[in-house]
Amino acid sequence: MRAGLLLNMGLRSLARNKMRSFLTMLGIIIGVAAVIAMLAIGQGARTSMEASIASLGTNVIMVFPGAQSAGGVRMEAGASGRFTVEDVEAVRKEAPALRHITPIARTSAQIKAGGANWRSSVYGVYPEYLDIRQWEVTSGSVFSAAEERSGAKVCLLGRTVADSLFGAGSDPVGQSIRIQNLPFRVVGVLAPKGQSSFGQDQDDLVIAPFTTVARKLLATFNAQSLYASATSAEAIPEASAQIEEVLRRQQRVPEGESSPFMLRTQTEITQAATAMSTTLTLLLSSIAGISLLVGGIGIMNIMLVSVTERTREIGIRLALGARGNDILLQFLVEALVLSFVGGLIGIALGVGASALLASTQGWAVLVSPSSIALAFGFSAATGIFFGWYPARKAARLNPIEALRYE
Amino acid sequence: MAAPMLAVRGLTKNYRLGDIEFQALRGVDLDVAPGEFVAVGGPSGSGKSTLMNVLGCLDVPTTGSYHLDGESVERLTADHLALVRNRKLGFVFQSFNLLKRTSALENVELPLLYRKGVSNREARDRAMDALKAVGLADRWRSHPNQLSGGQQQRVAIARSMVNDPVVILADEPTGNLDTRTSLDIMEVFQGLNARGITIVLVTHEPDIMRFAGRHVVVRDGRIVKDAPNAPASARAQVAALAARGED
Ligand SMILES: Nc1ncnc2c1ncn2[C@@H]1O[C@H](COP(=O)(O)OP(=O)(O)OP(=O)(O)O)[C@@H](O)[C@H]1O
Numbered sequence: 131m132r133a134g135l136l137l138n139m140g141l142r143s144l145a146r147n148k149m150r151s152f153l154t155m156l157g158i159i160i161g162v163a164a165v166i167a168m169l170a171i172g173q174g175a176r177t178s179m180e181a182s183i184a185s186l187g188t189n190v191i192m193v194f195p196g197a198q199s200a201g202g203v204r205m206e207a208g209a210s211g212r213f214t215v216e217d218v219e220a221v222r223k224e225a226p227a228l229r230h231i232t233p234i235a236r237t238s239a240q241i242k243a244g245g246a247n248w249r250s251s252v253y254g255v256y257p258e259y260l261d262i263r264q265w266e267v268t269s270g271s272v273f274s275a276a277e278e279r280s281g282a283k284v285c286l287l288g289r290t291v292a293d294s295l296f297g298a299g300s301d302p303v304g305q306s307i308r309i310q311n312l313p314f315r316v317v318g319v320l321a322p323k324g325q326s327s328f329g330q331d332q333d334d335l336v337i338a339p340f341t342t343v344a345r346k347l348l349a350t351f352n353a354q355s356l357y358a359s360a361t362s363a364e365a366i367p368e369a370s371a372q373i374e375e376v377l378r379r380q381q382r383v384p385e386g387e388s389s390p391f392m393l394r395t396q397t398e399i400t401q402a403a404t405a406m407s408t409t410l411t412l413l414l415s416s417i418a419g420i421s422l423l424v425g426g427i428g429i430m431n432i433m434l435v436s437v438t439e440r441t442r443e444i445g446i447r448l449a450l451g452a453r454g455n456d457i458l459l460q461f462l463v464e465a466l467v468l469s470f471v472g473g474l475i476g477i478a479l480g481v482g483a484s485a486l487l488a489s490t491q492g493w494a495v496l497v498s499p500s501s502i503a504l505a506f507g508f509s510a511a512t513g514i515f516f517g518w519y520p521a522r523k524a525a526r527l528n529p530i531e532a533l534r535y536e
Numbered sequence: 537m538a539a540p541m542l543a544v545r546g547l548t549k550n551y552r553l554g555d556i557e558f559q560a561l562r563g564v565d566l567d568v569a570p571g572e573f574v575a576v577g578g579p580s581g582s583g584k585s586t587l588m589n590v591l592g593c594l595d596v597p598t599t600g601s602y603h604l605d606g607e608s609v610e611r612l613t614a615d616h617l618a619l620v621r622n623r624k625l626g627f628v629f630q631s632f633n634l635l636k637r638t639s640a641l642e643n644v645e646l647p648l649l650y651r652k653g654v655s656n657r658e659a660r661d662r663a664m665d666a667l668k669a670v671g672l673a674d675r676w677r678s679h680p681n682q683l684s685g686g687q688q689q690r691v692a693i694a695r696s697m698v699n700d701p702v703v704i705l706a707d708e709p710t711g712n713l714d715t716r717t718s719l720d721i722m723e724v725f726q727g728l729n730a731r732g733i734t735i736v737l738v739t740h741e742p743d744i745m746r747f748a749g750r751h752v753v754v755r756d757g758r759i760v761k762d763a764p765n766a767p768a769s770a771r772a773q774v775a776a777l778a779a780r781g782e783d
Pocket residue numbers: 551552553558560578579580581582583584585586587
């Protein structure tokens with residue numbers, strides 16, 4: 131039989147039972163929409179994760195207090211789990227695979243400028259911090275190493291802080307602010323970095339000299355963590371080893387005992403993130419797969435009902451010269467039309483849902499043409515796979531028994 | 537006599553009912569010449585429909601041989617049987633067996649859909665011609681539920697003839713119709729027979745058998761009587777009825 135005719139027959143027979151056809155398609159519609167939306171969310175999550183890992187800086191190595199003991203239980207950071215300025219200097223001198231290193235002293239503080247008031251994070255760092263993170267200043271300049279050493283009360287504002295205190299787009303360089311009632315002079319404004327993948331505003335911070343933040347705001351000489359960069363991506367493992375060695379010696383960790391600090395490299399973070407997003411994608415795809423499966427079973431169910439209902443029709447067609455294959459094709463085309471139309475509606479719905487998520491939730495959501503092709507391919511495959519059994523059942527009917535069926 | 541159109545020898549058909557074998561046909565020999573109009577009668581359960589199913593290539597015999605239009609068909613595959621049904625046979629059933637929610641024209645087109653090389657247009661034209669031949673050209677749009685029993689059976693006859701079959705097999709085609717309508721239907725059959733189509737028709741009613749050129753009676757799966765008959769003219773009877781109605 132001609133293809134056009136088969137298609138026409140299929141469409142008409144489904145149009146006769148509009149409500150039923152729609153309900154049957156619902157499973158596929160939801161399945162395909164889920165595939166599209168899930169893939170879009172997964173893809174979007176991966177992309178923004180990659181972006182935020184890149185925004186950490188280049189060839190970054192981070193050192194935190196605390197150790198991972200056997201069994202994965204993270205031990206409490208003890209008094210020794212702090213880093214002194216001497217530790218930093220020792221590492222700087224004795225780790226040639228490092229390009230930069232800075233201690234970090236971080237606190238949360240109330241910041242005032244005139245009548246404006248804002249709560250933000252204050253990072254005390256060496257000027258190199260901005261090199262490591264590849265962070266530019268849009269106006270003013272970074273404080274100098276000398277200012278850092280002398281504990282000058284100068285600071286750089288993140289874009290969000292500048293906007294909140296001085297108004298959107300303002301240039302507060304030269305202005306004075308108070309951090310926990312200590313006066314600071316604004317020497318620069320940081321280039322905006324935007325949101326991280328977890329919705330965190332990366333521009334909501336103040337950067338000041340390490341010495342100033344540690345002594346004046348935190349009343350300590352020590353750093354909470356270290357932030358370093360290796361000379362190249364290849365040098366990351368070597369640089370990590372050097373840092374570990376120097377710090378162990380500095381902190382007099384006995385041989386054979388685990389270090390009271392831990393290192394995280396950008397490579398490791400990338401790997402962890404990739405593993406996470408792979409898990410996420412897998413999880414989302416299995417949800418989508420299950421909904422397609424359910425949709426397929428729905429199609430199979432209705433096609434079986436339809437074959438039974440139309441046994442007489444099948445008998446008539448067989449008597450008039452239809453071969454088993456003609457009947458098979460007829461029912462297969464019906465199943466395919468169901469899944470195709472369902473697939474198309476599902477794609478529209480999935481793209482719509484993705485766009486909605488992107489605009490209302492601010493999620494990074496990417497609908498790729500390949501995911502549309504995938505969803506469409508899946509729905510077609512579902513139609514063929516689940517339509518096959520009922521169609522074959524129809525094709526194998528005995529003409530006389532089919533004709534006699536009431 | 538010319539080579540027979542249907543030639544059946546030693547035909548048996550057994551049905552399995554649990555452990556026992558039921559013999560619905562117990563050795564049937566039958567030759568039907570081209571252009572014959574055969575009426576098959578006999579009591580209920582005698583095996584008439586079983587015989588028709590075998591003759592119609594809808595069922596295969598248990599034993600025996602069957603030649604249709606010179607071709608041996610008793611050992612053909614299902615697909616080949618479908619081809620034979622499509623090209624050589626036309627069926628008319630007691631219960632009409634039209635597709636519901638499908639127009640008369642589309643019902644008549646049906647056998648042509650399963651024939652290669654017939655365009656949509658040609659199928660449409662031929663179906664329209666067939667409807668014209670049974671006097672229903674003006675009802676081509678109607679669905680079966682909008683037609684009377686007699687009209688539905690005429691659509692079915694149009695469908696049986698649309699593919700130019702050599703034989704039309706009709707199993708109690710007037711079983712669901714009143715006397716007057718039955719006469720109309722028999723007139724159509726006689727018309728088709730006059731055009732050279734061989735017809736085998738099963739009926740219980742002696743009134744209907746009169747219109748055939750040969751009477752075959754089946755009893756307990758065997759042919760017990762096979763005799764020629766001088767056929768009555770259905771057209772004349774219809775005309776006579778009409779004349780009486782006008783009085
Ligand atoms: N599929 C079947 N399975 C078992 N037995 C069957 C089957 N079909 C027919 N029979 C039996 O075969 C016998 C002949 O049946 P068939 O339908 O040929 O009779 P018939 O002469 O057409 O009767 P009627 O005039 O009532 O239509 C019957 O006894 C019937 O019960």
